[in-house]
Amino acid sequence: MFNVPPVVTATLAAMALVHAVRTLLLTPRDDAQFLLLFSFIPARYDPAVAAQGVPGGWGADIWTFVTYAMIHADWTHLALNGIWLLAFGSAVARRFGPARFLGFAVVTAAAGAALHLATHAGDVGPMVGASASISGFMAAAVRFIFQTDGPLGFFSGDAYRRPVAPLTTALRDPRVIAFLVIWFGLNLLFGVGSITIGNEQQSVAWEAHIGGFLAGLLLFPFFDPIGKGRALPSDDDAAKGAASG
Numbered sequence: 620m621f622n623v624p625p626v627v628t629a630t631l632a633a634m635a636l637v638h639a640v641r642t643l644l645l646t647p648r649d650d651a652q653f654l655l656l657f658s659f660i661p662a663r664y665d666p667a668v669a670a671q672g673v674p675g676g677w678g679a680d681i682w683t684f685v686t687y688a689m690i691h692a693d694w695t696h697l698a699l700n701g702i703w704l705l706a707f708g709s710a711v712a713r714r715f716g717p718a719r720f721l722g723f724a725v726v727t728a729a730a731g732a733a734l735h736l737a738t739h740a741g742d743v744g745p746m747v748g749a750s751a752s753i754s755g756f757m758a759a760a761v762r763f764i765f766q767t768d769g770p771l772g773f774f775s776g777d778a779y780r781r782p783v784a785p786l787t788t789a790l791r792d793p794r795v796i797a798f799l800v801i802w803f804g805l806n807l808l809f810g811v812g813s814i815t816i817g818n819e820q821q822s823v824a825w826e827a828h829i830g831g832f833l834a835g836l837l838l839f840p841f842f843d844p845i846g847k848g849r850a851l852p853s854d855d856d857a858a859k860g861a862a863s864g
Contacts, residue, residue, distance in 0.1 A: 727755025
């Protein structure tokens with residue numbers, strides 16, 4: 620909490636800057652145009668809508684799979700996502716490093732948008748928020764934080780360098796199972812209701828959360844820099860190597 624990886628701080632700052640520009644500099648008309656260009660709108664992929672022309676054209680058809688994650692409904696929405704990003708994104712950033720962290724964020728955001736599109740075809744409502752990526756970070760963190768020598772049981776930087784057990788093994792851990800049951804249960808509850816963000820009732824794009832979470836859970840090995848059965852050198856080992864070399 621008091622030693623946040625720079626890439627997480629930079630991500631939070633970028634999201635805050637986007638919202639500040641929207642609220643302080645853009646007129647309502649300009650902001651509406653901004654959302655058309657950068658939020659994720661399923662109707663954009665409806666052939667009938669596309670034939671009439673949509674802002675951004677085919678380029679926005681691609682980049683909105685990711686850019687929506689940098690936009691938030693209001694400061695409360697941003698603050699809530701920021702808290703979860705600090706908690707789970709920081710753990711993943713310490714293990715992945717900046718480049719892999721950002722790549723993972725992009726992939727899980729796109730996966731969340733894809734599942735939202737599959738379940739909301741033709742919907743004209745814009746989807747915004749980093750929740751799909753944060754859900755991916757939660758899933759990635761589950762892969763290593765509960766291990767005996769992981770961050771929860773071994774308070775040291777070395778805890779982020781331990782090889783992970785296979786997913787099939789992790790899914791036999793009662794703590795992992797409990798986390799998954801609670802996480803999916805909460806998101807299913809979101810699916811039958813709404814929450815208050817700021818002064819407005821907002822629906823929760825829970826399908827996007829699930830898309831990001833599943834992508835994070837399954838794609839973790841492709842981003843994890845620590846090979847199977849091989850830990851990265853610890854800070855102490857690196858220092859010794861530098862001194863002797």
